[in-house]
Amino acid sequence: MYNFKIKSIVHDYGVQFIDDTQGVLLKELKEGDVIIIDNKIKELYKDLLQPVLDLYWHIGIDASEKVKSYQGVMPIIESLIDNGFRKNHRLIAIGGGITQDATAFIASIMYRGVDWYFFPTSLLAQGDSCIGSKTSINFNQYKNQLGGFYPPNQIFINLEFLDTLSLWDLKSGMGEMCHYFIVSGEEDFTRFKNEYAQALTDKKVLAGIINRSLEIKKGYIERDEFDKNERLVFNYGHSFGHAIESLTNYRIPHGIAVSYGMDMANFVSVKLGYIDNSVRQNIRELLKQVWEGTSITDISLDKFTVALSKDKKNVGKTLGLILNKGYGKIFKDLRPMDEQFVGWLNEYFTNELN
Numbered sequence: 001m002y003n004f005k006i007k008s009i010v011h012d013y014g015v016q017f018i019d020d021t022q023g024v025l026l027k028e029l030k031e032g033d034v035i036i037i038d039n040k041i042k043e044l045y046k047d048l049l050q051p052v053l054d055l056y057w058h059i060g061i062d063a064s065e066k067v068k069s070y071q072g073v074m075p076i077i078e079s080l081i082d083n084g085f086r087k088n089h090r091l092i093a094i095g096g097g098i099t100q101d102a103t104a105f106i107a108s109i110m111y112r113g114v115d116w117y118f119f120p121t122s123l124l125a126q127g128d129s130c131i132g133s134k135t136s137i138n139f140n141q142y143k144n145q146l147g148g149f150y151p152p153n154q155i156f157i158n159l160e161f162l163d164t165l166s167l168w169d170l171k172s173g174m175g176e177m178c179h180y181f182i183v184s185g186e187e188d189f190t191r192f193k194n195e196y197a198q199a200l201t202d203k204k205v206l207a208g209i210i211n212r213s214l215e216i217k218k219g220y221i222e223r224d225e226f227d228k229n230e231r232l233v234f235n236y237g238h239s240f241g242h243a244i245e246s247l248t249n250y251r252i253p254h255g256i257a258v259s260y261g262m263d264m265a266n267f268v269s270v271k272l273g274y275i276d277n278s279v280r281q282n283i284r285e286l287l288k289q290v291w292e293g294t295s296i297t298d299i300s301l302d303k304f305t306v307a308l309s310k311d312k313k314n315v316g317k318t319l320g321l322i323l324n325k326g327y328g329k330i331f332k333d334l335r336p337m338d339e340q341f342v343g344w345l346n347e348y349f350t351n352e353l354n
Ligand SMILES: NC(=O)c1ccc[n+]([C@@H]2O[C@H](COP(=O)([O-])OP(=O)(O)OC[C@H]3O[C@@H](n4cnc5c(N)ncnc54)[C@H](O)[C@@H]3O)[C@@H](O)[C@H]2O)c1
Pocket: 038, 040, 041, 044, 063, 064, 065, 068, 095, 096, 097, 098, 099, 100, 101, 121, 122, 123, 124, 125, 128, 129, 130, 131, 132, 133, 134, 135, 136, 144, 161, 162, 163, 164, 165, 166, 169, 172, 254
């Protein structure tokens, strides 16, 4: 099983693949620790978790974006303070990216920082968000506006949790991991493409993909933890993806929206002569498998351009896009939102979504 360390400016932390979640929890937890758990996981894994929940106090949360807000974290903080949670106690998050973000945000601000452990249960959290130390909550309707960098002290990954994940959340995790493999290079992308179908049914193959995804991300976050330079390329597919997520009211899960987003970035890259159409088509063959069964044809071009113009990476009125000059050559490009660019988007929405 895989086991490695991540260097962080905040504090180094470890990632360990495990197969006995109950045993690890019983061994690692100490008096005073509090578990913050996705209610769905609590219900689905009752038998496995009950011996632990009997011994340690826990707070169940409904994993919706609403939890990731001031209003959402307030009752959790209130309950921690009311029940004697102290600086030397730890928070134990069990759930997907939402449980992670809410717990990490609370851990980072409570008593100027308390230790926390993370047991990711979604593929997106296992193969991507669990490392990298970002903590985010939403503000009003705007996503991930508030937060900082505060990694857990230890991450325990058990792929058995994925048995109960919906096909859409599984595909979302695959789509999200895919962008690391394209950023890494042709060899990694080809491996991902070849193993995609098998990974959905074979845990050994999937574990290899998750481990490689984290390994690629690790290289970047250790060099640019605070997302100022090299790490920015991981926004590949995300400017377009975030616009798709918000304009479909999050009906399209993050990693699937990012898959459409990567194809849009590649489409623009072909238009600009950065890559050959054959590269785009080779990647699209894989991306189509991720998004197949979903539709985004109801998005209006006008709303899409407005959403794109709000992206965090923009500089003034210029779009900060992450584009493609080939496998392993993803880069940040500044593009005006001019008639030509809007024309390309129009062409994409008219011809490329079937
Ligand atoms: N901090 C970061 O670096 C980072 C990176 C990427 C995404 N995110 C955030 O993560 C969130 C998306 O992550 P996510 O997709 O894991 O969200 P999530 O926590 O909402 O999980 C997705 C859905 O799957 C359910 N679920 C989780 N594990 C399950 C399991 N084992 N079996 C059955 N159902 C399960 C959840 O209840 C939820 O309905 C977003 O809020 C995004 O902003 C954070």
